[in-house]
Amino acid sequence: MNWSAKSIQHKGTERIAVYFEKNTELINRIKQIQGAKWSSSKMVWHLPDTDENRIRFKIVPRQQLLPSAEGIEQIEKFKRHLRSQRYSERTVTTYSEALRWFLVYYRDKSIAEITNIDVIDYNNDHILKNNLSSSYQNQIVNAVKLFFQTVRETKMLVDKIHRPKRAKVLPNVLSKEEVKLILEAHSNLKHRTMLSVIYSCGLRCGELLALRPHDIDSKRNIVLLKNSKGKKDRIVPLSPKILEMLREYYKTYKPHYFLFEGQTTGKAYDARSLQLILKQALTKSSITKPATLHWLRHSYATHLLESGTDLRYIQELLGHNSSKTTEIYTHVSTKSLQQIKSPFDDL
Template sequence: MTPLRQKMIRAMDLKNLSHHTRRAYLAAVNGLAKHYKQSPETITNEMIEDYLLYLKNEKGNAPASCCLVLTGLRFFYKHILDQQIDVGFSLTKTPRKLPTVLTKEQVWKTISAPKNLKHRLILMTTYAAGLRVGEVRRLKPDHIDSQRMLIKVVDGKGRKDRYTMLSKKLLKELRHYYKACRPQAYLFPSTYKKNKNKPLSYETVRSIYEKARKKVGVKNGDGIHTLRHSFATHLLEAGYDIRKIQVLLGHSRLSTTMIYLHVSRETLSKVPSPLDLMDINHASKEDSTHGPGHQT
């Protein structure tokens, strides 16, 4: 490990950054250094701009991904090299895309696809409780509160704890899983013996979802976060209050949860077209009464 990397890890630890943020920031600096095959200390602002344009135009990275790289680089140059980087890259014209949502049938096929019991329970828990990948990875057996039918989410996004629902069907499956696998430190531990007291990696959980989705022929819904989107939308379509869904998801702002109103088929289908509100027969009679050449 290089001295610069050690200093950056220490700085991120002092800032109490989340594990996900640390990984992203380290990857940003590492990617820049590998691209130019030289130390970040010798890289100029213009070279950083060229690298971001390379990521956007040639690699096809989304503007949000490029900005995350830039945020990581700014952290490194400010806190490690004591330099300010002046790079003109922004998200001012980034369109907001609606989340992809699976039907209930597609969700059930996907979460039932894995033959491996642990893999099946990971997908079922993610959907049933509306969890993020990092949240389902870090679940521990004592986070399952069967008395109050709640799941405690510890250290969620923004380092916040919250409670979400515990499905009766999920509880039944989790009890069967616990008897069969006897998890200790984490509910879904790593399969490697040397890491048996550590959670599964992000890559493993994402791979479990992608393999299951493709196995049953679900072509839409890239990324396991689709299960969380589907959780929120299906609750909304079932008639549950959007503010309660906001709490279950752990959103700080209601506006973030409101996006599911735009993808809810039930919500949209209840709004009639203005064409259907027209009294065609009445309108036709009025026109015939006025006759040709009538002015209003």
């Protein structure tokens, strides 16, 4: 049976990806391994990155994936610096992991001896050779640059380090009809309300789950989003229909601390469970698109644009720093495209 395996980063966690041509026997064997999951985004089966799984799939032991003692010490200093600068814990993890992989590669070299040339060599001999993503490449450059500028107080000339061109990927958007089917698919009030609030307010998953009852200002018809991405507060309008749904939800479930709580009182609803709720809605609606919760946010922005909302307001509603980030929705809006007549019609 032909297969291969390698360690990957998936949703901020170290996993082992197993690649093989579709084979029922091998799929059944992998399913029996604890923690095995299928990734629809990466189109691969992946498992927990444990010593047992590394031995099972003949991957380099963990001991060889550690930086030198000096490297480990410097990574801890880097983490402390990031936290002192109030970086989010997710950013601390992303940057320190990127730096760790870089220092593993140069584990036999003193950190004081590492230069720009080493970063370029790492790019060519490791990242490009192993066909790793451009986003990972950018993470490495950013982490190395910040580490040497702050912890080591040495300037890396990052302008000389090749950065990949970012892929111009268009956001995935659902039609209003598809959104309606998804939002009406569940009979469970909590499930229906959570999905509806995400779409109607253009929220990120984490923003929805961090909401507390007092963040809903029914007198001003707004939702207050505190400490969102980039540590920014913002407000978004609350539709009267959603307010009525929220009132019915609140009377039924009487949440204590978070607006949407799981089975444990006072604990926020689980993000993975919410994604599963969306998948169930897609199945019930017979929608075959591999939609995620973020598709609802993209659809909100695109539908606003198509209804004539100014791009500057959409930028504020989504919490984007740059207008360029918001402008991507002009490429998926069909309002202008539908007015273009194909020359084929004149043949």
